[in-house]
Amino acid sequence: MLVKCAATTLSSKLVSQERAFFSEMVVDAVNQLDDRLSLSMIGIKKVNGGNLLESRLVKGVAFQKAFSYAGFEMQPKHYENVQVALLNIELELKAEKDNAEMRLNTVEDFQAVVDAEWNILYEKLQKIHDSGAKIVLSKLPIGDVATQWFADRDMFCAGRIPQDDLDRVMAACGGSILTTVSQVQFSEIFLIKKLIKIQIDASVLGKVGKFYEQQVGSERYNFFENCAVAKTCTLLLRGGAEQFIAETERSLHDAIMIVRRAKKNDSIVAGGGAIEMELSKRLRDKAKTITGKEQFFWMAFARAFEVIPQQLCYNAGIDATDVMNKLRHRHFKGEQWAGIDIHREAVGDNLAACIWEPSLVKRNAITAATEAVCLVLSIDQTIKNVRSQVENSQNYL
Structure with a gap:
């Protein structure tokens, strides 16, 4: 049933020829999520x-290989059951000519500054290695020295x-994005607080069952x-032109939203003007049981629902008068799901x-439209500011 919902959504899109393939993919993608359907x-x-049929569903996280430095090809590209470190740290030697100014008197002082930079970098790398993580991902650059060190x-x-x-990756694998590799905690001994630096704890690392790198088209x-x-x-x-792939993405987004809505609210009604005509018929039957002027209000409310199938006829270039008469006749005979088939x-x-629509969406639309009409009808007088009108006309002139 979910596949039919997705296929109905994709039938009017550019990918309609492959809607059977993409409908299965969309339903598998939504079923892969938890109960929240985020x-x-x-x-x-x-x-x-490539072509559309080379598109695939990955049951996990996939992203394009980042910019790599020397030593990247020496790193392993396949792991199973390992820990992942997520960082927001720059693991790269950075020139400080724009960020700091130092005045040195001897060569030994300059060498000490250079050694300090290398020691700080190696200390960060060693702490990451000691944590037990096998995969290191960072939002900031990881330089060639760190790449070779990890390799x-x-x-x-x-x-x-x-x-x-x-x-x-953090939401799927767990862990936290670290802004430092030195976790700090307070230790109170003999009423004296001391700062103690400890290594990265396993609680802030993510875990993944399988990691690998693979060629997809011309990218890794x-x-x-x-x-x-x-x-x-x-x-x-996959696809040829970039614009066509972008249209495919928008089409699949619509299908995903429909499948999510169907899983959250499994009550549906027939679309294509069927439910509107049935509501109009029920309202007319209700109006016949009412005496007095109130009957006209119910009849007008019933006629208002016929605007939806009538507009569908206009949009599809169909004779609205003929179709509306047939719809009234079919619903009078008890065919409550009779609606417009624009293809035939x-x-x-x-x-x-x-041709289905979630009943919750239809109920909310009717409620909102009715409240809007009641609000407009409750306005019995409009007050105009004459002075503002004069000023506006002068400004216009």
Whole structure:
């Protein structure tokens, strides 16, 4: 049923020829999420080249390989059941000519400054290694020295990771984004507080069941699967032109929203003007039981619902008068799901044709429209500020 909902949504999109393929993919993606059905846990990546059917669903996090330095190819590209360190730290030697000014008198003082920079970097790298993490991801750059250092110890690192990808890895694998590699805690001994620096604790590291790097089209991608904390997925979309892939992304977003809505609210009604005509028929029957002028209000309310199927006829270029008469006749006979089929330009059973709408959406639309009309009708007088009108006309002139 969910696949039919997604296919109905995609039937009017550019990818309608492949709607069977993408409907299965969308339903699998939504079913991969937890009970909250958080939309942020579904990532969409666009890869130019190939055809639509080469698109795939990754049950985990996938993002494009970051900019790499010398030594990156020596690092392992496949791990199982390892810990992940997520950083917001720059692991790179940085020239301080723009950030600081130092006056040195001897060569030994200059050498001490240089050694201090290297020692600070190596101390950070050693603490990351001692934490037990095998994969290091950072939002900031990881330089060639750190890349080579991690490669010598069979560790994988990647810098300049986009913030949204880093957040999804954290949500899926757990852990925290660290801004320092030195955790500090207070220790009180003999009423004297001391600052004690300890290494990175395992509680701030993420865990992933499987990590690997793979070629996708002309790009390399990093994949995180079997995540320990939350369920997430990534859609890798293929296609020729960039504009076509962008349209595919928008189409799949609509299908994902429909499937999420159907899972949260499993009550549906037939679309295509079917539910509006049935409501109009029920209101007319109710109006016949009322005497007096109030009957006119009920009849007018019933006629208002016929605007929706009438407008559908106008949009599709169908004879509205003929179709509306057929709809009234079918609903009078008790066919409550009879609606407009714009493909056949006729009236049919829209529930059997899988032209559905969530009942919650329809209920909210009717409530909002009714409240808006009541608000307008409750206004019995409009007060105008004459002076403001004169000033506005003078300004216009």
